[in-house]
Amino acid sequence: MSDLLAARAQMGTSLAFHIIFASLGVGLPLLLCIAEGLALRRKDATWMTLTRRWTKAFALLFAIGAVSGTILSFEIGLLWPTFTKFSGSIIGLPFALEGFAFFIEAIFLGLYLYGWERLSPRAHWLCSFPLWISGAASAWFIVSANSWMNTPVGFQITHGQVTGINPLQAILNPSTPYETTHMLLAAYVATGFGVAAVYAIQILRGKREPYYRKGLMLAMALGAIAIPFQIFDGDLSARSLADLQPAKLAAMEGVFHTANGVPIKVGGIVDDKTGQVLFAIEIPDLLSILARGDPHATIIGLDKFAPQDRPDPFFVHPSFDGMVGSGFFALLIGGLFWLLYFRRKRVVPENRLLLWGIVLAGPLSFVAIELGWIVTELGRQPWVIYNFLRTQDAVTTAPGLNISFAIFSGIYVVLAITLIVLLLRLARSPLPKQEWPVLVSSSSEEKADTK
């Protein structure tokens, strides 16, 4: 493997790994906050049991998120030192601010995890607020930095030197509003459907206790509220690309030739040589309508860009379609669930097909995050900072990148396997006695077990 490819592979693997835990780090605290709030308000032991269980899982997931995030903060420098030299003074600020947000999250996580006996129930619940607020803030700051890589502003280049730096303008670059909301909503969608999938499996296995139904309902509420906003926001986001990053849009939709009245091509295999998307379903004029609101509008194709400046649509196009497809599937499942719930006079639906749909929507929502991230990253290539710095010029000159990639990949595999084993064990461990006085007074779930 060439050094450039090894570096890209290592960075890509690290991000693909981290983004799952980062998303859960944004979404789970919100679920914890709501569940614990409901528990305290209604003195409801079931909600409290759910809170305690989720806390245990969250502790593991957050730790993995924290350490994998540390890998990334080093890797930005270790793999892309030219990028850091170029961009540090422009876009370092949101990284530093993210540092603070992450700090707050880590502190309140410590209080939340270990504070069950040391804090009053109310104080303990209050600790979940800084947790989800700083989680969302972290995501916002980091994604604003990624937005800047797509639409870099807030500086000029004079005689090869970066001048006239305005860090605030860099943070608030044109892509920031679209990308940050899209990522935040994605985290809520994926957490909601992901958690719901766990309980859907249990109900499919015949578990009928309120514990499972409540877990399913809260998670489905989060997912189903977030998904319509996400699809609406995704549409805005894609439309913004027509002006901000036409090359990316062209790669996403497999548009090789600039034309008027361009169709949407759903699915298919992109053939770079002939400039066609084979086996795709075409919907005439739809791309022009979606992007410009006019069936005859011009859409810029890849042919407007010099060959060395084009992203390769081979992965970008199917990734984009996969993401959109997952999103609409989640919308369908979320809508059906609540429709049945209200039509059946507020009883959690137990239709097996629907439950299987939830089981599928959970992982698919995480797949959608990965695919969306692939779209934005591969769609920006060959640039790391769009139109300013090429990825190939940013890579480090240090030797041994192949070995480094192999070692880090091995670490991720070990961490992932161990984590899955532990989470499965946690899900299978028997429920404690769900009685309010036992739950709020005993120092741990285990103690309640033995009573």
Next chain:
Amino acid sequence: MTLTYTILIILWLSLIVYAVLGGADFGGGIWDFFAFGPQAERQRRLIGQALGPVWEANHVWLIFLIVGLFTAFPLAFSVLSIALFVPFSLAVIGIVMRGAAFMFRGQADDATTSRRIWGRVFSTASTITPFFFGTAAAAVASGEVHVQGGRVQTDLLAGWTTPFALIIGALALSLCAVLAAVNLIVEAQNSNEPELVEAFRRRAMIAGAITLALDVVAFILSPFQAPLLLNGALDHALPLIIATALIGVGAAISLLLRRYRLARFLSFTATAFIFASWGLSQFPYLVPVSVTISNAASPPATQLALLIGTIIGMAFLLPSLWLLFHVFKGKHPELNVQGKAEETKESAPTQH
């Protein structure tokens, strides 16, 4: 330049806080490694208790340092990342495995194989990070990071594998062990475990003696291997170095007199002074002798924004940190765990 120095001092302070608090956490892993005999399980539990609520927060000082360096001194960050690719990668592996193994061990049942394995990973990984950060620091301080014609010289083993650097790596390890031991003494006192107090007092003294010996070796090596650092130290950091030595002696004496809280305070202060002396010794270089503070500094607009961001961030951070340490590390004699459980059981609302 005032702005640049202000930022630099803030970053150096976060380096110090990371070295002290993060160092004590890594040291906990080192003592986990050396826990044996009938007390072993109790020692491990105490270490786990001490780390549990705070290690993630303590770790973020490093993140802040990295992103701060990236923002305020991008050139230095870039040069260090290229030249010290190997020790940094290894230190990061240590960080990942330490954190993950600590959590995995915590979730495993007592006396199972998986608990034993993850315990081993936790303690081994805890030794990796301080050692390689130590060697990297030595490479920087002794001027072994070379830049020629704008190109950073890269050689897998360059700079950080000299005898001096290896000694500094070992020194970083033993220093972490001291910090952890004096901290664990206080933790053991708080949870009424007099036998563990004695055990960690012995360990603190042993680690202290090793630290002193390594200091002497490093000093003997320095004229040959790190003349730059030695000259800088003698030239403009001598008072600080003398102060460091005196505080270190004070820490040893208070340990002998069983004044444990004082011993912890003095050990932490001595560590802070070591890092301050290092910083002052290599002034005005960030990476001697290729990168100075002024030529690495990002433009004033960036640094001002970072300073304002830092002030706002600290306004949230410091009270939160106070709360964390107040709840878990403050003196709460009424809060020894069993007692509290009994107490709340009576006052808890009953409802069916």
